[in-house]
Every structure is written in structure tokens, then in C-alpha cells.
Amino acid sequence: MLPLCALTVSAVAQAQEFTPTQLEDVAKVRTLASQSDLSWQLLESLTTEIGPRLPGTENDKLTVAWAEKHLKRLGFDKVWLEAATFPEWRRYHESAKLIAPSEQPLHITALGNSISTPEQGLRGEVVLFETFDELKAAPPGSLKGKIAFINYRMNRDIDGNGYGPAVQARNKGAVEAAKKGAIAYMMRSVSTAHHRFAHTGGSHYDDQVTKIPTTAIANPDADQIARLLKHGHTPQVEINIQTEDLGEGTSFNVIGEITGSDYPDQYVLLGSHHDSWDLGTGALDDGAGMALTMAAAKHIASVTRPKRSIRVVLFAAEELGLWGAKAYFKRHQDNLTQIVAAAESDFGADVVYAFESNVNAASLPLVRAIAEQLKPLGIKYIGANRARGGPDLIPLNNLTSAPIFDLHQDGTDYFDYHHTADDTLDKVDPDKLKQNTAAYAVFALMAANGKTPMQGK
Amino acid sequence: MLPLCALTVSAVAQAQEFTPTQLEDVAKVRTLASQSDLSWQLLESLTTEIGPRLPGTENDKLTVAWAEKHLKRLGFDKVWLEAATFPEWRRYHESAKLIAPSEQPLHITALGNSISTPEQGLRGEVVLFETFDELKAAPPGSLKGKIAFINYRMNRDIDGNGYGPAVQARNKGAVEAAKKGAIAYMMRSVSTAHHRFAHTGGSHYDDQVTKIPTTAIANPDADQIARLLKHGHTPQVEINIQTEDLGEGTSFNVIGEITGSDYPDQYVLLGSHHDSWDLGTGALDDGAGMALTMAAAKHIASVTRPKRSIRVVLFAAEELGLWGAKAYFKRHQDNLTQIVAAAESDFGADVVYAFESNVNAASLPLVRAIAEQLKPLGIKYIGANRARGGPDLIPLNNLTSAPIFDLHQDGTDYFDYHHTADDTLDKVDPDKLKQNTAAYAVFALMAANGKTPMQGK
Structure with missing residues (x-):
């Protein structure tokens, strides 16, 4: 049981930040994402029809084309590529x-x-x-x-x-x-x-x-x-x-945006990386992250248009040294304050068990309102406000204090498979992937719809 | 709870077949084998210092020498080799x-x-x-x-x-x-x-x-x-x-005998095979069987001299088609009635959960007496009397109706590792290996010490 005062604070926070209609939309998105097998379909297609995705290989090119095709097919408002170089x-x-x-x-x-x-x-x-x-x-x-x-x-x-x-x-x-x-x-x-x-x-x-x-x-x-x-x-x-x-190779960050209705230049960044090591098929690292962030944004768009944009960024060449992420944040370094929330899914496909922010104190009521809507997914709130984000957010953190979020996943078994030939689709539990998808969808929609944009520390 | 009549039958059977001193020795052997890490030491040495044991390879020769050396070191009364050919x-x-x-x-x-x-x-x-x-x-x-x-x-x-x-x-x-x-x-x-x-x-x-x-x-x-x-x-x-x-290669069955005091020509056969596939180190298949049968006989000899002999037979070239077993039973075909009990351990190293015979009805009281002494190891008795024995006993079964026994092991996980590169020492639980060793030791001692030699159907 939560103490009554906590419930009250949380209820007040939600009411301050969101209209009843907006909260209904959150519930709809959560239900849709919890039931849909879209993220599984994407992950199955990626890991089966392409498989390993080492930067610079033919499969890397196939992956960029695959991502662009599917983001368009899913109805993202804008889909584009941004080049990134890396040591091939x-x-x-x-x-x-x-x-x-x-x-x-x-x-x-x-x-x-x-x-x-x-x-x-x-x-x-x-x-x-x-x-x-x-x-x-x-x-x-x-x-x-x-x-x-x-x-x-x-x-x-x-x-x-x-x-x-x-x-x-x-x-x-x-x-x-x-x-x-x-x-x-x-x-x-x-x-x-x-x-x-x-x-x-x-x-x-x-x-x-x-x-x-x-x-x-x-x-x-x-x-x-x-x-x-x-x-x-x-x-x-x-x-x-x-x-x-x-020598130097080139790949592409693949970006899909659901454009916001009120503040289209402000955006929630949902990150993952589209490359993988060459031994396995990169189902856990990081096909799952790609599939679930793509599906999360699509589920939001199926229910409502968010006030701010939601940008799904599939980074290139992470495994070789975060090259896609470095290129992305350098390219956009004059506009990093437009990022109202950033999270990356790059820790496999086990359940999200906790939610944590790293934001300015003024943004905490909104954080708590989001946490309240993640609870039905079995996700607890960690109030330490020390989220570090995934690896592709390191270049962002090095440039600025952005509002960063961790959707903490259970990584107990992750390193049984990580970076090995055994990182294959059968290691992903479809139900857990749905829970992840729903968590990212709820988070992204609410982060995009807050009354005021969140800020970093 | 067992019904009283079952206890009585069992107690009577034991008293008919064994003296109180003999039953005390059984208990001593069971305790010793349950506590000793001898079988683990043997298995660790075999799978670490030699590793894979494909018939005809240098490692096959090392294995034959290893087995001969350790059987002698453990004090077996007779240790000898018998050649077997196979398609290399x-x-x-x-x-x-x-x-x-x-x-x-x-x-x-x-x-x-x-x-x-x-x-x-x-x-x-x-x-x-x-x-x-x-x-x-x-x-x-x-x-x-x-x-x-x-x-x-x-x-x-x-x-x-x-x-x-x-x-x-x-x-x-x-x-x-x-x-x-x-x-x-x-x-x-x-x-x-x-x-x-x-x-x-x-x-x-x-x-x-x-x-x-x-x-x-x-x-x-x-x-x-x-x-x-x-x-x-x-x-x-x-x-x-x-x-x-x-073409045709040659290896050797390695045989160690604890010689019986009263009927040295009659013997209990404890089988396993010393070859393995080349991918893993053959810890489960069948290093465990080798180690635990060798250790079981040694534990018996440490406590008492059995009335009949106990013969540990480490068959050659099983994986390529039971070649060692075929050679052994052909060579000994005129003396197969000297086998008063035969069992093979070739199903990994998980616990023995059941004991079953395949013997003449006259031998069943002795079987039940053995079953009674296996109970403390968590082993149930299966009365169907349809044991089939391990693969190396197939050539024996083809020649005669010998008294065959199954010490049924839990094989639920066995085929996760069997015949793969992943069949390595870390897949063996030392405590379960002890339980196996104790089961074979109790079985072999009692089968060797019965009043009358057991016979097949």
C-alpha cells in the first residue's frame, strides 16, 4: 500500500499536467501496446530476413533499407537518414x-x-x-x-x-x-x-x-x-x-518522426541501435530495442496525435563505438534543448521493472505522473532522479544536461547471450516484449504531452 | 508410507539373501560413496587433461592409458585391455x-x-x-x-x-x-x-x-x-x-576387476564407454559413467571383498557403433552365464531416480532386497522387470538373456548437451554424481553378494 499522501500528490500531479481525455488516451495506448504483436513482427522480420548487422556489411545496408521501409509503412510523418562514419x-x-x-x-x-x-x-x-x-x-x-x-x-x-x-x-x-x-x-x-x-x-x-x-x-x-x-x-x-x-565506412542513422500538433520542433527521443555484432542475429542487442520503440510510436499515432513530436532514432554503428549517436548529437548540437525527454532501449527484452528520471526538479511532477501510468505494467518508480540513459545517449550527456530516462529492464540473464552467436530470436519472450513496448509507449506519449517541456538538471 | 506387508516382504528378502554383516557393509559403502569426491576427481582429470576422445585419435590412446593407470592406482585386482576394431x-x-x-x-x-x-x-x-x-x-x-x-x-x-x-x-x-x-x-x-x-x-x-x-x-x-x-x-x-x-582402426576396452572371494569367475558387469564425440569433452557422455563405475567398485573394495567379482568395463568406440561392446561380448560369448548382473551408466550425470531389473522370477527377491537398500538414496523400485540396459549391453542382449538392470537417471536436460560442444564438465553437478556413484556401489555389492547368482529371463 502507498501512503495516502503519495496517492494524493500523484493524483494532483496528473491532474495538473493532463486532461482527462489525455489520460484516457494513455490508457488506450497502454492497452493497445500490451496486446499488439507489432513489435514481435518487426523483430522477427529483422532478425530472420536480415540477421546479423555488422556496420558496413551488405546486411547493414539491408537494415537501413528495412528500417526506412517499415517506418514509412507504419505511417510515421517523416522518415529520413543521416550519415555516420565509423572504422569498418x-x-x-x-x-x-x-x-x-x-x-x-x-x-x-x-x-x-x-x-x-x-x-x-x-x-x-x-x-x-x-x-x-x-x-x-x-x-x-x-x-x-x-x-x-x-x-x-x-x-x-x-x-x-x-x-x-x-x-x-x-x-x-x-x-x-x-x-x-x-x-x-x-x-x-x-x-x-x-x-x-x-x-x-x-x-x-x-x-x-x-x-x-x-x-x-x-x-x-x-x-x-x-x-x-x-x-x-x-x-x-x-x-x-x-x-x-x-578504413572509414559509412552507414546511416534511420529516423522516424510522429510530428507533434502543438510544438512540432520539441521532441521525445526514443533510441536504439540498428547494428549488431556479426555472431548472432542481434535479437536482444538491439533488435528488440528497434522493434519496440518503432511499435511504441506507431501505437501512439494510432490513438492520438501528441502535442510534441516523438522521434524514433535507430542509431548506426553503436557496437563499434557509438558512431551513429556521436554523429546525430553533433549534427543536432544547436538544438538539443528541443529534446524534452530521451530514453534508449538497449538492454535486451526482459521486463521493464522500474522507471527513473534525470531531470530538473521542476519537471518531477510530470515524471511522477508518468510513473503513475506505468504502475499498471508492474513498473515501480525510482525517485533517485539519477537515470543515465543507454549507451547511445552518452554523446548527448557529454554535450548537455538533457532530460534522460531509464526504463530499467531485468538484465539478470542478458549477459548469458549478449555479443554471442546465441543472441537469437528464440531468446526473446513475446509477452515481455509487449510489456516493454507498452512501457515506452506510455512514457513517450506522456512526455510529449506534458504542460511544460521537461528539462535536464 | 509403505503398507506393512511390503516392508515385511522386503525385510524377509533381505534376511534371506544377506547376513547382518553384509547389510552393514552395504550401508558403509553407501555412506562412503555418498561422501567421497573420487568420481568427481576422476571425471575432472579425464575431461580436463584429455578432453574429447574420438576413437582412433591420439586422445583415444591417452584415454586407454589413463584408464589403465587409474584402475591400477585404485587397487583393482586385475586390469587388462582387449582390442576392438572400428571404422575410423x-x-x-x-x-x-x-x-x-x-x-x-x-x-x-x-x-x-x-x-x-x-x-x-x-x-x-x-x-x-x-x-x-x-x-x-x-x-x-x-x-x-x-x-x-x-x-x-x-x-x-x-x-x-x-x-x-x-x-x-x-x-x-x-x-x-x-x-x-x-x-x-x-x-x-x-x-x-x-x-x-x-x-x-x-x-x-x-x-x-x-x-x-x-x-x-x-x-x-x-x-x-x-x-x-x-x-x-x-x-x-x-x-x-x-x-x-x-579405414579400420583399433582401440581397446579397458577392464578392471575386483576379484570375488567365493565365486571369482562369476561377476557383476558395470559398463560405460570411454570414447566420446570430438566436439565437447564428453563429460556427460560418457565420462560420468566411467568415473562413477570406477569409483563405485573402488568404494566397495575399500569396505569389503565381495563374494563374486565386480568387473568395470570401459568400452571402446561406442559412439561409432558399439564396437568395443560387440568385441567384448563376442570374445566372452562362451561365458556369458558368468554375468550375474549387468548395468551401464551412459545417460549423463543427473540423479538416479528409479531401479529396475530384467531377471528370472527366481531372482526377484534379491532384486527387491537391493531396491530396499537403494531407497535411502531417493531411488524408487520399478517392478515391471523390463530393464533394457544401456547401449553397450545391446550386443549382450542380442546373444543371451542376461540379468540386466537399469538405474534410471533423470534425463530431462540430457539432450540439451548430448553430442554437442557444450558437453563439458561444468554441466555435471558434483552432488548428483555422488548419488549416482553410491547407487552403482550399492547395486554392485549386493548383486555380487546374493546367496544365489541372478539369472536372466
């Missing part, structure tokens, strides 16, 4: 095996941006470090001719908070290993899975340090190597990865 | 991708015994059949130049009863597809998993029919192809598998 990279081959103490296949993947091994592969003794800091502390030259291996285990948590501590080994591991003389770098996957899928993801080199191949292995394979060492063996591994740096 | 086969490469309507990697594996594709692979349109019977019913010539695909879904069940109906498509699919003119055969994995692991396994050709490459794809990939067809596309697939038929 391809994976052609990856394999690895233990060659001592016995021959055993290993499940490996090149991290994004990795250089190739020699054509015939490379071989070396594995040296295990439990953490990135231990690798950093290794003496110079101590890894000469060897393969550095960080076996850090990511924590499982509802908000994915294990990712950050684990991912530094992905971003910087190869640089630190090369500094010590290693010929290759290998890491336990940034993953909570117990399956033999290696987790790819972005990685970086330092121009001052020799580039070495940088890879991740599946968690059971990481355990295998750790056990061999425990038993006193000296594991020898052969790695062969063939990749290519293709 | 290797997998060198396997890859596949959708090339239309978009390029997408597919997770594929060659079925055992498959021939290679041309070096550069082959390409064809996929034609889907829901069942093996539908493929059989296709008109002659109707698959000319195409890839036949059976999408039959295996049922999940505690006793794995979905395997049989699914596996005929693996055994005979390529022959039926070739009869219709197909250039390759592809099937949905005989698996209950929702992960992108293809399931390998034995397959057969017919000398009268053209041999074509025969493969399985992971279940999410099978779903993907089915959805593409549903959306009206014509999926084109490229397959490249490189394998080799190496």
Missing part, C-alpha cells in the same frame, strides 16, 4: 585449440578491431591472470612469446553491474599484454553463461604499443585452461583469427 | 552459411561417418520436411541439386523417450535424401536445447545409394530456416565439411 572491420575466420597437454578445440572469438594472426596462426604458452590489475602489474618482458589470459569472472546481477568491471579487460587487455611482450591476448568472456559461446565486443589499441591479436574464449574453455594450470600443466594454445580493417 | 573417421572442418536471402552464419556439424563436400563447399536451395516420413514420401528426382532438410523437433522427457523417434532422421536421412536426388542432407539437431550447438552422432550410408554429405544444424538455425520459408523466401545454403574415412 570484418571477421573472416576464428579458431583455436589446445595443443598441449592434449589437443582440444577451444571456442574463441576475435574482439572487435582485432588484427589478424599470421595466416597459419600462432602458438604460445598461456599465462593466467585473475584480473586486469594483475596483468598490469606483470614485469616488463615477462610475457615474451606467450599468450596473456585474464580469467576474470563477471557477476550476474539484475542491472548488469558486473559488466563494467569485467569490460576493462576487453577494452585494454591487449595493450597491457603487448607491453609485457605477449604475442596474443585472450580473455574469459564478459558473460554470465555456462555455454561454449565466446563473447565479442569492442576493443582498443594504443598507437604507441605493438598491436597483438585480441580474443575472448567461452567460459567453459576458460575454466578448462584454469584447471589445467591447477593440475600443473603448461597449456599451449594455437590461435588463428583472420580479420580486416577496411 | 575424422572431422577436420565444418562451416555453413545462408547465402540468400541474406548472408548469415549457420551452426552446423557433420554427422559421424559423413563424407566431405567438395573442397570449396557446395550450395543449394533448402527443401524442408517436417518428418522423416515426409522425406521418404517425396517423389524421386524431386530434390535434384537441392539440400534436403528435416525439421523434426525432439520431445523433452525424463527418460529421453523423444530420442528414438528423432534419431531415425540421423541414421537414415542422407540415404533417403540421396534417393530423391539431393546433393546434401541437413537435419534439425536431435536435441532439446535452445542454444546454437549442432548435435552430431552416428549416421549410415547404403552401398546402393549415392553418398552425400550429412549434417545437423543447431535448433535456432533450424528455426531460422523454417521462418524464412514461412515468409516466402527460398533459403540458399552453403555447406563446407571436410572429413576423412581412415
Whole structure:
């Protein structure tokens, strides 16, 4: 039970911000989105008919065309593309095996941006470090001719908070290993899975340090190597990865707008990214985000025309370094105050369980009014007002203090699939996708219809 | 609660067959096996230090040496090898991708015994059949130049009863597809998993029919192809598998015996197989069976010397067609009546939930006495007396009516991992492995110590 005063405040907030008709429309949108399988249809089409969507590939072009076609088909008032450049990279081959103490296949993947091994592969003794800091502390030259291996285990948590501590080994591991003389770098996957899928993801080199191949292995394979060492063996591994740096590539942010009736230049931004890694079909990352934001805006338009615009932005080349988002916010940097609310769906397709803002105090009554309408979807309100937004909102946050929102999803299982070959459509629950769609629809409509535009801190 | 009469019958049976001291020994063995991590240590060593164990490979030789060494180390009275030949086969490469309507990697594996594709692979349109019977019913010539695909879904069940109906498509699919003119055969994995692991396994050709490459794809990939067809596309697939038929190979059954005090020639046979497919490390199939039967006999020997012998038989080359078992029972065919009980552990490492015999009626009191001592392990008695034994007991059953036992394991999740790269040590629960070990130890000791030797029907 909520205390009576909270109910009263909330009821007052709603009445201050919205007419009874507007609140009826919110309920209609919520019901429609909760029942419609539009987001599922979009996700099924995208992940089945196109599949993986690595920036710069033919599938990337197909994705841009797919998104433009469907946004138009769904009746968005304006649909357009904005170019974004990025460092184009391809994976052609990856394999690895233990060659001592016995021959055993290993499940490996090149991290994004990795250089190739020699054509015939490379071989070396594995040296295990439990953490990135231990690798950093290794003496110079101590890894000469060897393969550095960080076996850090990511924590499982509802908000994915294990990712950050684990991912530094992905971003910087190869640089630190090369500094010590290693010929290759290998890491336990940034993953909570117990399956033999290696987790790819972005990685970086330092121009001052020799580039070495940088890879991740599946968690059971990481355990295998750790056990061999425990038993006193000296594991020898052969790695062969063939990749290519293709220089600067170009893709496109795809944008669809439902134009507002009263303040068309002001808009709610619903973000997601249309690229994916090449291993899976990017159903969770981030096909779901694309499908549910597209469907949410469409459901709103089916019920009413909002006062402010709703802009669905499908960012390009997120996985390679937020390139679409950087291009978008740079291009629109003189008009960022037109964004009255921004949220990104890029954390899979499990249920939204909480709603949180990051806004100016004057905007909080409207936030609470929105939270009240999210409650029927099982979504609680987090009053901390510290939302950070998804990754594609980082460039926005770096430029200005925009009104940012988190529709917190349950990420307990997300890192079982994230960035692996196993990120496929069957991992998405259609009912949970509907709940997500309804949450974004309610949020976007109410954020667009507030009496006054929301502002950041 | 059991009815009083059942308790009485059971108590009488036990008192008739066993002395109080013998029953105390049973309890000691049960406790020891339930607490010891010996079976885990063996399984960890086998799957870590050797890993995959395809017959004829260097790892197969390492396995034979490993088994001989550990049986001797554990104090078995006799340890010996018996040769078995088999058709040797290797997998060198396997890859596949959708090339239309978009390029997408597919997770594929060659079925055992498959021939290679041309070096550069082959390409064809996929034609889907829901069942093996539908493929059989296709008109002659109707698959000319195409890839036949059976999408039959295996049922999940505690006793794995979905395997049989699914596996005929693996055994005979390529022959039926070739009869219709197909250039390759592809099937949905005989698996209950929702992960992108293809399931390998034995397959057969017919000398009268053209041999074509025969493969399985992971279940999410099978779903993907089915959805593409549903959306009206014509999926084109490229397959490249490189394998080799190496003619007749030789491996060895490895046998360890705890010699009986009173009737050393009569013996309880505890079976498992020491080979595995090459994709995973064969932890569930059948490293667990090896480890737990070895440990069970050792625990018995630690407590008492049984009246009859206990023979742990680690069969060779089971996966390629029960070759070790065929050789063993042929070699010993004049002495099969010396087998007073036979059971095989080859169904993973989940708990034993039921005990069932297949014996002459005169042996049933002893069976019930054993069942009574398995109850404390949570194992129920199935009185149907229709046990079939594991796969390596098929050649025995074909030769004679031996006293066969099933220690029924929970196989609900077994086919999530079976014959895939994901069959690794982390899928085994150490506590469940202990329960299995204790069950086999209690069974073997009591079967060896009965007043009269058990007989088959």
C-alpha cells in the first residue's frame, strides 16, 4: 500500500499536467501496446530476413533499407537518414585449440578491431591472470612469446553491474599484454553463461604499443585452461583469427518522426541501435530495442496525435563505438534543448521493472505522473532522479544536461547471450516484449504531452 | 508410507539373501560413496587433461592409458585391455552459411561417418520436411541439386523417450535424401536445447545409394530456416565439411576387476564407454559413467571383498557403433552365464531416480532386497522387470538373456548437451554424481553378494 499522501500528490500531479481525455488516451495506448504483436513482427522480420548487422556489411545496408521501409509503412510523418562514419572491420575466420597437454578445440572469438594472426596462426604458452590489475602489474618482458589470459569472472546481477568491471579487460587487455611482450591476448568472456559461446565486443589499441591479436574464449574453455594450470600443466594454445580493417565506412542513422500538433520542433527521443555484432542475429542487442520503440510510436499515432513530436532514432554503428549517436548529437548540437525527454532501449527484452528520471526538479511532477501510468505494467518508480540513459545517449550527456530516462529492464540473464552467436530470436519472450513496448509507449506519449517541456538538471 | 506387508516382504528378502554383516557393509559403502569426491576427481582429470576422445585419435590412446593407470592406482585386482576394431573417421572442418536471402552464419556439424563436400563447399536451395516420413514420401528426382532438410523437433522427457523417434532422421536421412536426388542432407539437431550447438552422432550410408554429405544444424538455425520459408523466401545454403574415412582402426576396452572371494569367475558387469564425440569433452557422455563405475567398485573394495567379482568395463568406440561392446561380448560369448548382473551408466550425470531389473522370477527377491537398500538414496523400485540396459549391453542382449538392470537417471536436460560442444564438465553437478556413484556401489555389492547368482529371463 502507498501512503495516502503519495496517492494524493500523484493524483494532483496528473491532474495538473493532463486532461482527462489525455489520460484516457494513455490508457488506450497502454492497452493497445500490451496486446499488439507489432513489435514481435518487426523483430522477427529483422532478425530472420536480415540477421546479423555488422556496420558496413551488405546486411547493414539491408537494415537501413528495412528500417526506412517499415517506418514509412507504419505511417510515421517523416522518415529520413543521416550519415555516420565509423572504422569498418570484418571477421573472416576464428579458431583455436589446445595443443598441449592434449589437443582440444577451444571456442574463441576475435574482439572487435582485432588484427589478424599470421595466416597459419600462432602458438604460445598461456599465462593466467585473475584480473586486469594483475596483468598490469606483470614485469616488463615477462610475457615474451606467450599468450596473456585474464580469467576474470563477471557477476550476474539484475542491472548488469558486473559488466563494467569485467569490460576493462576487453577494452585494454591487449595493450597491457603487448607491453609485457605477449604475442596474443585472450580473455574469459564478459558473460554470465555456462555455454561454449565466446563473447565479442569492442576493443582498443594504443598507437604507441605493438598491436597483438585480441580474443575472448567461452567460459567453459576458460575454466578448462584454469584447471589445467591447477593440475600443473603448461597449456599451449594455437590461435588463428583472420580479420580486416577496411578504413572509414559509412552507414546511416534511420529516423522516424510522429510530428507533434502543438510544438512540432520539441521532441521525445526514443533510441536504439540498428547494428549488431556479426555472431548472432542481434535479437536482444538491439533488435528488440528497434522493434519496440518503432511499435511504441506507431501505437501512439494510432490513438492520438501528441502535442510534441516523438522521434524514433535507430542509431548506426553503436557496437563499434557509438558512431551513429556521436554523429546525430553533433549534427543536432544547436538544438538539443528541443529534446524534452530521451530514453534508449538497449538492454535486451526482459521486463521493464522500474522507471527513473534525470531531470530538473521542476519537471518531477510530470515524471511522477508518468510513473503513475506505468504502475499498471508492474513498473515501480525510482525517485533517485539519477537515470543515465543507454549507451547511445552518452554523446548527448557529454554535450548537455538533457532530460534522460531509464526504463530499467531485468538484465539478470542478458549477459548469458549478449555479443554471442546465441543472441537469437528464440531468446526473446513475446509477452515481455509487449510489456516493454507498452512501457515506452506510455512514457513517450506522456512526455510529449506534458504542460511544460521537461528539462535536464 | 509403505503398507506393512511390503516392508515385511522386503525385510524377509533381505534376511534371506544377506547376513547382518553384509547389510552393514552395504550401508558403509553407501555412506562412503555418498561422501567421497573420487568420481568427481576422476571425471575432472579425464575431461580436463584429455578432453574429447574420438576413437582412433591420439586422445583415444591417452584415454586407454589413463584408464589403465587409474584402475591400477585404485587397487583393482586385475586390469587388462582387449582390442576392438572400428571404422575410423575424422572431422577436420565444418562451416555453413545462408547465402540468400541474406548472408548469415549457420551452426552446423557433420554427422559421424559423413563424407566431405567438395573442397570449396557446395550450395543449394533448402527443401524442408517436417518428418522423416515426409522425406521418404517425396517423389524421386524431386530434390535434384537441392539440400534436403528435416525439421523434426525432439520431445523433452525424463527418460529421453523423444530420442528414438528423432534419431531415425540421423541414421537414415542422407540415404533417403540421396534417393530423391539431393546433393546434401541437413537435419534439425536431435536435441532439446535452445542454444546454437549442432548435435552430431552416428549416421549410415547404403552401398546402393549415392553418398552425400550429412549434417545437423543447431535448433535456432533450424528455426531460422523454417521462418524464412514461412515468409516466402527460398533459403540458399552453403555447406563446407571436410572429413576423412581412415579405414579400420583399433582401440581397446579397458577392464578392471575386483576379484570375488567365493565365486571369482562369476561377476557383476558395470559398463560405460570411454570414447566420446570430438566436439565437447564428453563429460556427460560418457565420462560420468566411467568415473562413477570406477569409483563405485573402488568404494566397495575399500569396505569389503565381495563374494563374486565386480568387473568395470570401459568400452571402446561406442559412439561409432558399439564396437568395443560387440568385441567384448563376442570374445566372452562362451561365458556369458558368468554375468550375474549387468548395468551401464551412459545417460549423463543427473540423479538416479528409479531401479529396475530384467531377471528370472527366481531372482526377484534379491532384486527387491537391493531396491530396499537403494531407497535411502531417493531411488524408487520399478517392478515391471523390463530393464533394457544401456547401449553397450545391446550386443549382450542380442546373444543371451542376461540379468540386466537399469538405474534410471533423470534425463530431462540430457539432450540439451548430448553430442554437442557444450558437453563439458561444468554441466555435471558434483552432488548428483555422488548419488549416482553410491547407487552403482550399492547395486554392485549386493548383486555380487546374493546367496544365489541372478539369472536372466
